[in-house]
């Protein structure tokens with residue numbers, strides 16, 4: 446895949462408006478459900494990348510997905526080096542251009558579906574009900590190009606949701622553990638396709654305060670010529 450000059454693909458320029466606004470929000474979300482029309486829009490937005498977005502709406506499927514996410518988290522606790530890696534990524538030096546700073550992490554874990562990070566600095570009140578929906582992004586293949594297209598599709602979901610005033614959290618633990626990745630496909634999605642990312646979408650919660658902007662590596666560090 447190559448970067449080429451020319452007009453931006455239709456719709457992408459509009460989505461780029463949301464780039465500055467978008468943050469990974471690990472706080473509890475509001476109680477109101479995400480409108481069906483918005484979910485339909487998110488689902489339609491990934492087809493141009495050959496990907497599929499599965500909204501997990503059925504209560505049984507959601508319960509199984511919650512179990513898969515909890516299982517992935519529990520298994521990772523025993524993966525050698527996992528805890529050390531998480532600590533390194535959450536305790537970067539001040540001038541670091543990557544990592545997940547305390548200003549992007551909550552003071553305590555807010556939901557069992559979410560990755561358990563070391564204590565952060567964001568306030569996180571627990572609302573009576575978190576109305577978030579989980580969407581699972583899948584691809585037919587599982588090669589490098591499929592991963593690249595899944596990344597583009599994930600970006601479209603995150604930016605479209607942000608543009609609609611919604612909050613989002615990418616969740617990849619269930620894909621990082623082979624056993625839970627397989628269980629996600631077979632027992633939650635009933636699909637032969639490959640799960641690439643779970644995306645939590647909902648209305649921003651009641652917590653005050655802006656999530657800190659995470660640092661970025663330089664363009665030269667990430668773009669191969």
Ligand SMILES: Cc1cc2nc3c(=O)[nH]c(=O)nc-3n(C[C@H](O)[C@H](O)[C@H](O)COP(=O)(O)O)c2cc1C
Nearest residue numbers: 467468469471544545549560615616617618642659
């Ligand atoms: C493919 C992918 C997987 C991610 N998985 C997780 C995850 O499992 N848990 C989590 O809290 N954040 C996850 N994130 C969010 C990243 O930590 C976040 O994008 C990064 O720290 C930059 O912060 P920002 O999204 O607020 O700009 C993931 C992001 C991507 C792109």
